[in-house]
Amino acid sequence: MIAESFSVEKGDYLRAGEASTKMKNMLKKLGIGGSVLRRISVAAYEVEMNLVIHSFGGTLSINVDGDYIWLISEDIGPGIPNIENAMREGYSTADEVAQGMGFGAGMGIPNMKRNADIFNIESELNKGTKISMGFLLGGGNGE
Amino acid sequence: MVNKRFHSVTLDASKCKGCTNCLTRCPMEAIRVRGGRAFIMDERCVDCGECIRTCSYHAKVAMTDDLGIIENFEHRIALPAPSLYGQFYHAKSIAVIIEVLKHIGFTDVFEVAKGADIATRMLQEELKNPDRPKPLISSACPAITRMIQIKFPTLLPNIVKVKQPMEVAATMARAEYSKKHSVPKDEIGVFFITPCAAKVTAVRNPIGQEKSEVDGVISMLDIYACVFPILNKITPDENIKIATPYGVGWANSGGESRATNINKTMAVDGIENVANVLEEIENGRLRDLDYLEGAACPGGCVGGPLTYENKYVARNKVMQLVSELPCERPEETVPCRVLNSYDFKMDTPIPENCSMQLDEEVSTAIEKMERINDILESLPGYDCGSCGSPTCRSFAEDIVRGYCNITDCIFILRDRLKVMAQQMVDMSNTKRE
Structure with missing residues (x-):
């Protein structure tokens, strides 16, 4: 098993996308490609941007373990008040800065769910949010 | 290696x-x-x-090939890349540059810009196909295509399936000359005048086709040296039909996009910049983009490593020459007959190049990655290159791949020498019991 984690700061648009790029490079070195890589790329970037835009900061980690690649995002708040809303396409609470940069179309979480083979989200208000996504190596949810 | x-x-x-x-x-x-x-x-x-x-x-x-290579054929056609036009600051027209090539040994000239006109039409057709992924990525720069094969294999399906303008031009040039002069096709030599090394490799080792139509590739610098002294003495045939301004415009970054005549295009120049944008596309951004034109050289082909003129001067010269051409579009000058009677589509797939992978087996690759990460922690992180690898990470990787040793890092070596020196001091101080 191999695991790497990256800390992602709130509002750090300078480094935004760096963690997903590093994770992608790691997967390419491991020889993981095709549909799995394509889906992880999209999901990793979405979840990283989610941390930058919505959270107070957190960590993004990846581990390649047997049949699955796990992408896990854990933040330290503020938590999602209504997960059902957040899961709906088009729903967004992104601020003006993020919207000005082309984010906040309300596709983030639905997009992650669509790309992952296993998707789980837990959130507690004022505590934090944990998103876990599993991607089946060698196949799985084709496009 | x-x-x-x-x-x-x-x-x-x-x-x-x-x-x-x-x-x-x-x-x-x-x-x-x-x-x-x-x-x-x-x-x-x-x-x-x-x-x-x-x-x-x-x-x-x-x-590249020496100009002497053209002597191998009685019939020799020059295929000047449109970037050649930007090399001659004092040239009065494109016609002069075409004419001068006939004075240095070529029997005929076929503009690669005309190949670009045809490629533009093919590209427009492909852009209309709803089954193709978006954005489509230009296949014109072979260095970018090869980078995608190695670094962005998931984007291989996005590469346009149209042959490079150089190949399109070579096919047309040979066919037209053969017909006009009743000469067998294999007695005609077709020579590309190149601004870059990537095109030389693309002829010897073609992308998307079995065999190149080009018989030799001559450096633009070599042509410049022959042509420059006589350029002003040439009287051109001003009646010759030049490619459209859009075909010639392919010399500069942005030219291809403009030629497609669609809105949602993006032109990026410089290989690192292209890599950054490909990264964005891989992340699922730029979904509304229809076409990405990427050129490895700064400024596009005018910035090629085998060009003479400063790339900004060359770009301006191309723009000036373009502005003097009749305002025609490839749709007006390239007949459908041409598109239907030749094969300008790539006929072999572009495979992934796995040279970045640590191992064929994922499990072995994971083991190697773990060792790389362990080694990396002991390295200073200066990315100084003194060890002979470009970064500390690539050095760690090279060790695991068996290409070098940890003591090739001069900082690790220094630390080990310090320990050794201390041990020697300690030993020399040891008294006889």
């Missing part, structure tokens, strides 16, 4: 000092310095020519 693929970009070992200029600036991390000289890793080099630009000692060279 085995030599198996042909590359135009090569090293003149007698000039190489073994410095870190090319090492740290190669966008593919394809150079290593070992034993006081550089080595190019064949499987990773994309022939972008960045090392030719950065080498202070001119030890990096592009292999």
